[in-house]
Structures are given as structure tokens and as C-alpha cells.
Amino acid sequence: MSTHAAEAARRRTFAIISHPDAGKTTLTEKLLLFGGAIRQAGSVKSRKSAKHATSDWMTLEKERGISVTSSVMQFPYDGRIVNLLDTPGHADFSEDTYRVLTAVDSALMVIDCAKGVEERTIKLMEVCRLRDTPIMTFINKLDREGKYPIELLDEVERVLDIPCAPITWPIGMGSRLKGVVHLLTGEVHLFEPGKNLTRQDSTIYASLDDPALAQRVGAEVLNEVSEELVLVQGASHPFDRELYLAGLQTPVFFGSAVNNFGVQLLLDFFVEHAPPPKPRDASARVISPDESAFSGFVFKIQANMDPLHRDRVAFLRVCSGSYEPGGKAYHVRTGKEMRIGDALTFMASERGLAEYAYPGDVIGIHNHGTIAIADTFTAGEPLQFTGIPSFAPELFRRVRLRDPLRLKQLHKGLTQLSEEGATQFFRPLLANDLILGAIGTLQFEVVAYRLKDEYGVEATFEPAQVVTARWVKAEDGGALEEFREKAAIHLAIDATGALVYLAPTRVNLQMVQERWPKLRFEATREHA
Ligand code: G4P
Numbered sequence: 001m002s003t004h005a006a007e008a009a010r011r012r013t014f015a016i017i018s019h020p021d022a023g024k025t026t027l028t029e030k031l032l033l034f035g036g037a038i039r040q041a042g043s044v045k046s047r048k049s050a051k052h053a054t055s056d057w058m059t060l061e062k063e064r065g066i067s068v069t070s071s072v073m074q075f076p077y078d079g080r081i082v083n084l085l086d087t088p089g090h091a092d093f094s095e096d097t098y099r100v101l102t103a104v105d106s107a108l109m110v111i112d113c114a115k116g117v118e119e120r121t122i123k124l125m126e127v128c129r130l131r132d133t134p135i136m137t138f139i140n141k142l143d144r145e146g147k148y149p150i151e152l153l154d155e156v157e158r159v160l161d162i163p164c165a166p167i168t169w170p171i172g173m174g175s176r177l178k179g180v181v182h183l184l185t186g187e188v189h190l191f192e193p194g195k196n197l198t199r200q201d202s203t204i205y206a207s208l209d210d211p212a213l214a215q216r217v218g219a220e221v222l223n224e225v226s227e228e229l230v231l232v233q234g235a236s237h238p239f240d241r242e243l244y245l246a247g248l249q250t251p252v253f254f255g256s257a258v259n260n261f262g263v264q265l266l267l268d269f270f271v272e273h274a275p276p277p278k279p280r281d282a283s284a285r286v287i288s289p290d291e292s293a294f295s296g297f298v299f300k301i302q303a304n305m306d307p308l309h310r311d312r313v314a315f316l317r318v319c320s321g322s323y324e325p326g327g328k329a330y331h332v333r334t335g336k337e338m339r340i341g342d343a344l345t346f347m348a349s350e351r352g353l354a355e356y357a358y359p360g361d362v363i364g365i366h367n368h369g370t371i372a373i374a375d376t377f378t379a380g381e382p383l384q385f386t387g388i389p390s391f392a393p394e395l396f397r398r399v400r401l402r403d404p405l406r407l408k409q410l411h412k413g414l415t416q417l418s419e420e421g422a423t424q425f426f427r428p429l430l431a432n433d434l435i436l437g438a439i440g441t442l443q444f445e446v447v448a449y450r451l452k453d454e455y456g457v458e459a460t461f462e463p464a465q466v467v468t469a470r471w472v473k474a475e476d477g478g479a480l481e482e483f484r485e486k487a488a489i490h491l492a493i494d495a496t497g498a499l500v501y502l503a504p505t506r507v508n509l510q511m512v513q514e515r516w517p518k519l520r521f522e523a524t525r526e527h528a
Helices: 003-009 024-034 045-052 056-065 091-102 119-130 149-159 211-217 219-235 241-245 263-273 404-419 442-455 477-486 506-515
Strands: 011-018 072-077 080-085 106-112 135-140 164-166 168-171 179-182 188-190 250-254 280-282 285-287 295-303 312-320 328-331 336-339 362-366 376-378 395-401 423-428 434-438 459-463 468-474 491-494 499-503 519-522
Touching: 003 011, 011 024, 011 091, 011 119, 011 263, 024 072, 024 080, 024 106, 024 135, 024 263, 072 362, 091 119, 091 295, 106 119, 135 149, 135 263, 149 164, 149 219, 149 250, 168 219, 168 250, 188 211, 211 219, 250 263, 295 404, 395 404, 395 442, 404 423, 404 434, 404 442, 423 499, 434 442, 442 459, 468 477, 468 506, 477 519, 499 506, 506 519
Parallel strands: 011 080, 011 106, 106 135, 135 250, 164 250
Antiparallel strands: 072 080, 168 179, 179 188, 280 285, 295 312, 295 376, 312 362, 328 336, 328 376, 395 434, 395 459, 423 434, 423 491, 468 499, 468 519, 491 499
């Protein structure tokens, strides 16, 4: 096996999906601790102080302040390289999350044992299902009273429609939590609050029948769990790796992230069974991670990540070959060679900054406005990775500038923020004003705030008479020209220069579509 194929095989690239407050941040931190990527608890947590900010967009603002490195956290564990891709928290930014999920090979679902399956988890699960993403489940906060474990499995199976294969099982819960039993090895790991429960630092019994265990936790609770396990084994499914990899079964773990409990059992199982990078569809053909020629796609763009450097970073997931410092790559959309030599890599510990990147890894390319979400980079072949979702804006506002002399800055700000994909901005052909489209109302607040903070522009947003946007395409150049003239009053140019029809009403759109059968009116500027 070539070096890069061997490197690809040991990559585990995943994201955590959960409802806010289930424990994603806490679990992330514990995983990094086990990976040796951070030395002490609190390093990740500190950004959660953002949660106590007064509004949601301020949360976003604080999150943006965190360093580039927390977008992708890479750490070695047990001979593997784990890449944990962060997903943004707020519901209004879910399209960002969707795109991150196109860049992972598997997901980890965190569920609060008291709350069970919550609304956002259901949505994220639907996204994972579109790509048959394999999912492991961690049921968290076992140190608190919650629903019965059997009930929780039942809820996951019913609500999320995925069979469960419990791998660990709790012994007691809340104040009576004694430990977990590993259903595949039979080992019992004791819950000892306050202890940093790594394998060396935890009490492990060979099985539930170990007399020393009965002495330690009492026979009664063990009898209870044995009875429960008879039920569980009858009602649930044995772990089947093929089914898991096909997204048709989820292995389930129980624990308490904040107590470090049950986390290492999860991580050990994860690195062993979670999938390495898979072949990916690039329209003309499927690309295998074993191929030596470099390829990858951009799934996220972020402007001004570091307020001091004002940089814009395009996050690229490597799909084949390898990235080396000093390298160049072919930017398929523009047809140009681009230097990507000074890309950022994401080893989470200070020691050993990864210089090379292999399939499954993510690199951050400095972007000067030429890179867009869903762009493909290759070693020269004109391929296009497919399946990166694009979202049509549903809300439109006219941008009002306080100081007309700042128009240039306004353009720059709107263009750069639109590259991130959450908003889109349109310049009407016949008017001087600007229209901003977004998916959620919160976006307008965010844009106003960021324009002021990052570009020194004060702008407000007013209602605009636009209900929806359609990207206008045609094979017939003549028809397009004619349309451009006749419908100019409703036409605009987007940030990439594409022609867009801004429909004042649904009825108007329907009429226009009927009147111009040679034109195509597309709901999104297709990413793929
Ligand atoms: P999130 O990223 O999914 O939103 O959740 P986060 O990790 O921030 O956890 C949400 C809250 O749940 C935090 O409390 C966290 O300490 C707590 N938590 C996480 N894991 C466990 C667990 O295993 N048991 C218990 N009992 N609590 C847990 P908080 O009060 O919001 O924040 P903090 O002040 O404790 O940091």
C-alpha cells in the first residue's frame, strides 16, 4: 500500500450532531483530552462562555473569535488520526452544518438522557440519512436522573427510525449510577466521580459475575441489571458492522461526558469501527481515496476568522492524493492553477504541526475571493464533487447605507460575507441599491453587526418587494438577451456575476415562467 493510501486508511473524519445543551462541547473536550490534543479541561469549554451572551448573534460573534484551529480538530489516537469537524450551534446557521456533514465520513450523535431525542437531532439525522452516514450514539448525563435506558433506545428507534445496538449498558443511573458494562467484552467499568477515568485510572472488573464487583456495588443492583440485560438482548440488535457502515444501525454508548465517564470506551470503539474515507462521486467518475493524484472540495468559507489578520479561509476536504507544502492545485471552476502552498493544517496540539494532509483531512486555503463553496480542486482533471447543498434565500431586504461614501466598503463586506454561503447579495440591473437574501432573519442582524465590526460600515435593512429569487439560464442566447431587456426591472446580478430574477410575487414568477419557456428559472445557484 502506498504511503498516502495507508494514511487515508487510518483517518477517521467525523462531526458531532446534537441538540444544543446535550453535551457536544463537553464531549469534544474529553475526546481531545484522550487524544492528548489538550492538556487540561476547560480549553474548549471557555468558548462556551459565549452561551451566556445576551443574544444569539452575539454567540456567533464570540464563536467567530475562536481560533481557526477549532473548526477542525485533529488528533492521533491508537494509531489512527481523528479529524473532528465542528458544526455551528445556532439553528439559523444549519446550512453551514449541512455542508460540514458532506465533508465527514461518519457522525456521533449525543443525546441527553433526560430529554431523549430532540428536535434538532431529528433534523440533523435526516441530513445524515441522505448520505447514509454511519452514526454512533452517546447517551449523555447518566449521572443525572433520566429516562430508562430501554425507553431511550426505543425512542431512538421509533423517532429516528434506526435500529440500536447497545455496546455499553449503564448499571444504575443518577445518584445510583455505578458504572457501565461493555456488552461485547463483558468488562464492567466503575463510575467514580472526580476520577479522571482513563483505562489506567479506572476500576475495571472482568465481568458482572466478578464477586469483587458485587462486594463493591452490592448484589441487588447487579441482579437488576442482569434482569434488564435479558430484556435488552431480546429487544435490541447485536452489533453488525456492515449495517452500521451502511447507516442502518447505530451502536449506542452510555456515559457522562462531564465526568469523563464512558467516553474512552466510545473512542476506542469509534477508532476501530468508524469508516475511513470512502470513494466520492465527482460527476464524471468516482474518486477513490487510494488514488495518488490530489483532489478535494471546499465545504466552508469563513471571512475574518482572525480579526487581527482579516483573512478569509476556504476549508477543503482532501478526497485523494496528498497535500504538501509548496504545492499547486487546479481550480476546476476557473480552470486555473492555484498556489495552495501555505495552507493551514489542523493538528490540535502545538507539537507536530501537520505539514501534510491526506484523504479525510481538512486544509484551510487562504482565499482572496476566487474560491467559492463547493469548488473542486484537482491535480489537473476537470472533475466536480457532487452533493454539496446550496440553499435558496427566502427573505430579502434592501440595504440602506448610512454614509454614502462607504459604498465601496459595503460592496466588499457584502461580497465577502456572501462567500460564506449563509447570505447572498444582489445588485439590481436598473437601480443603485443592493438587495440581500438570507435563509433566516437572524442573518440580517449578523450581517449588520459584522459590516460594522469588520468593515466599518453602518447599514440598515428595509423590507424589499421580493418573494423569491431564480437564477436565469438559457441555451438560447437570443432569448436571454431579450429577457434581459424586457424584464430588467426585476433582474439583478449576484456576487458571482450570475443573472437572477427577483420575483415581486409568486404569481408574477409563474407568469414570467410561462411567458419565457426557453429560459430556465433555477431555485439555487447550483453548487454541484
Ligand atoms: P452543547 O455543546 O451540546 O450545547 O452542551 P455543553 O457541552 O455545553 O453542555 C451543556 C451543559 O450540560 C453544560 O452545563 C455541561 O456542563 C452539562 N453537561 C455536559 N455533560 C454532562 C454530564 O455528563 N452530566 C451532567 N450532569 N451535565 C453535563 P452548563 O451549566 O450549561 O455549563 P457549565 O457552566 O457547566 O459549563
